[in-house]
Amino acid sequence: MNEELLQYAWKHQLFEEQELQTADGEAVEILKPGTWNNDSGPDFFNASVRIDQTTWVGNIEIHLKTSDWLSHNHQYDESYNNVILHVVAEHNRDVTLPNGGYLPVVEVVVRDTLLSNYEKLISQKDAPACSNYIHSVNPVYVRSAMDAMLVDRLKNKTSSIKKNLTQNKNNWNETFYQHLASNFGFKVNALPFEMLARSIPLKVLARQSHNVLQTEALLFGQSGILNETLIGDDYFLLLREEYQYLAAKYKLKGIDGFLWKFMRLRPANFPTIRIAQFASLLCKSEALLSKLIETEKPDEILNFFQIKASEYWDTHYRFNKTAPEKVKWFGVSSRNNLIINTVVPFLYLYGERNNKPELIARSVELLEALAPENNSIIKQWQVLDMPADNAYDTQALIQLKNEYCNKKRCLECQIGAKLLKHDIITDS
Numbered sequence: 001m002n003e004e005l006l007q008y009a010w011k012h013q014l015f016e017e018q019e020l021q022t023a024d025g026e027a028v029e030i031l032k033p034g035t036w037n038n039d040s041g042p043d044f045f046n047a048s049v050r051i052d053q054t055t056w057v058g059n060i061e062i063h064l065k066t067s068d069w070l071s072h073n074h075q076y077d078e079s080y081n082n083v084i085l086h087v088v089a090e091h092n093r094d095v096t097l098p099n100g101g102y103l104p105v106v107e108v109v110v111r112d113t114l115l116s117n118y119e120k121l122i123s124q125k126d127a128p129a130c131s132n133y134i135h136s137v138n139p140v141y142v143r144s145a146m147d148a149m150l151v152d153r154l155k156n157k158t159s160s161i162k163k164n165l166t167q168n169k170n171n172w173n174e175t176f177y178q179h180l181a182s183n184f185g186f187k188v189n190a191l192p193f194e195m196l197a198r199s200i201p202l203k204v205l206a207r208q209s210h211n212v213l214q215t216e217a218l219l220f221g222q223s224g225i226l227n228e229t230l231i232g233d234d235y236f237l238l239l240r241e242e243y244q245y246l247a248a249k250y251k252l253k254g255i256d257g258f259l260w261k262f263m264r265l266r267p268a269n270f271p272t273i274r275i276a277q278f279a280s281l282l283c284k285s286e287a288l289l290s291k292l293i294e295t296e297k298p299d300e301i302l303n304f305f306q307i308k309a310s311e312y313w314d315t316h317y318r319f320n321k322t323a324p325e326k327v328k329w330f331g332v333s334s335r336n337n338l339i340i341n342t343v344v345p346f347l348y349l350y351g352e353r354n355n356k357p358e359l360i361a362r363s364v365e366l367l368e369a370l371a372p373e374n375n376s377i378i379k380q381w382q383v384l385d386m387p388a389d390n391a392y393d394t395q396a397l398i399q400l401k402n403e404y405c406n407k408k409r410c411l412e413c414q415i416g417a418k419l420l421k422h423d424i425i426t427d428s
Helices: 003-012 112-122 139-167 172-184 190-199 202-207 212-223 234-250 271-282 288-294 298-304 311-315 332-353 357-369 376-383 391-405 414-421
Strands: 028-032 044-051 054-065 083-090 105-107 316-318
Touching: 003 044, 003 054, 003 083, 003 112, 003 414, 044 083, 112 414, 139 172, 139 332, 139 357, 139 391, 139 414, 172 190, 172 202, 172 271, 172 288, 172 332, 190 212, 190 271, 202 212, 212 234, 212 271, 271 311, 271 316, 288 298, 288 332, 298 332, 298 357, 311 316, 332 357, 332 391, 357 391, 376 391
Parallel strands: 054 083, 083 105
Antiparallel strands: 028 044, 044 054
């Protein structure tokens, strides 16, 4: 047994039936176990217990052994002066509060069922640990867990947005533009795309947004790709000439062209095609985020990302190299990826920060309107017949697998909690 399991048992009061009493023989009645604290400080805040007819309100500290209080140096930490009860699995010595005050200690026995279930889950080598037992959980609880996972994932995705908002002095449009650019590069070219966006302010691009040629000139010029020495490609030379003028006008300094990766990418995913498609998107609106906030219907948001590269790219994947004619549309899977990883988190956070619950609801509706993702994680869950009908479900399942199953955080998972608290895990 570990300390986290003992904390879990305290939170849900999963102890063997016993008359609780302190090491000094005083009767203990738990009125309120308190709020579980996952940060520094005592394990439970705002608890309430009755000890020998006196009601105490304060914090609870949990340890496997009483001596762990000393091992963790709590005797020197004044934030532990408000601890009203020390809960342990084994009482092996007396300790005092940092101010020298009396600290009552109670020894508890965790239910055998909880211990047995936890050991069976933790001993599973592969994730998810509950693969053999998950079908015994009521689908209502499974759905509730997935709802919680979706919110958890959105919170994770918005954490980086919050940091960039601070860096950009709360400029939402600039921050959205930078995140959008990063996700346009997907995994392989995310960093150079983000560097590209940071090298050229959105307000500069907005001044040229009526002109696709100038927008491409700015983006390709800042990308460093126009630094190549090419002869015979009129469009390339036109972009470079246009960029030299604009770079001087706005005092711009680009990034290095060698940062972009072409190897092992399908031609449709070459950074040249993505930059051209990005230029097309930027020309749709001077303030992309504002436009999306004003768009109420999910279908209209999806249609907003129906974009294609300019006509030159119909016969090119790279400069000065012709290819069979094909219109370079931004694919559905790429669009969905962009909406999942950029649009949805921004709408969610903007709604949260500005007290606009309709935007939070719209972010969820967008996920429900998108097709389910298809990757190795989702295939694992499909084998277990877990619901994966849309991007809402798949995002929840990805969060569950990556942040809970892989890290054996069964104690913090609603599905795991249901399995742990009841005798439904068998050896079959």
